[in-house]
Amino acid sequence: MGQPxxxxxxxxxxxxxxxxxxxxxxxxxxxxxxxxxxAIKPLTKRNNGHSLETxxxxxxxxxxxxxxxxxHASVSALRELDGWVRGRLRSILRKRAKLRGRGRGRDHxxxxxxxxxxxxxxxxxxxxxxxxxxxxxxxxx
Numbered sequence: 133m134g135q136p137x138x139x140x141x142x143x144x145x146x147x148x149x150x151x152x153x154x155x156x157x158x159x160x161x162x163x164x165x166x167x168x169x170x171a172i173k174p175l176t177k178r179n180n181g182h183s184l185e186t187x188x189x190x191x192x193x194x195x196x197x198x199x200x201x202x203x204h205a206s207v208s209a210l211r212e213l214d215g216w217v218r219g220r221l222r223s224i225l226r227k228r229a230k231l232r233g234r235g236r237g238r239d240h241x242x243x244x245x246x247x248x249x250x251x252x253x254x255x256x257x258x259x260x261x262x263x264x265x266x267x268x269x270x271x272x273x
Contacts (some may be wrong), residue, residue: 144202145159178223184225199259214255225243
């Protein structure tokens with residue numbers, strides 16, 4: 133990793149050296165993201181007949197397991213995947229409201245992120261924040 137912008141993949145992570153400060157940053161390897169999305173898609177089909185609460189419960193073990201392994205990845209990578217999952221759920225809501233297409237634009241006002249938190253959807257980004265906060269508090273003791 134002597135070159136700036138050089139990266140290598142190892143155990144599902146992609147490691148990059150930052151050009152500005154030389155620190156190594158961890159991201160999720162693109163192949164791992166693809167596998168995660170392939171596992172989530174069958175659970176979030178637009179035409180499934182389950183309630184959103186049921187879908188959120190079925191997603192929870194997959195999301196927790198993914199977070200358990202990739203909890204050291206960058207927050208931006210986890211935020212992006214959270215957004216993708218919520219977009220799939222917004223598409224289900226659009227279909228049930230007799231609308232077409234993916235959830236975007238005004239759908240974020242109809243069904244904001246806290247709507248999905250209230251449903252019990254596990255958030256990768258919030259879990260990462262909670263984990264890093266608890267680590268910082270533990271260091272102060």
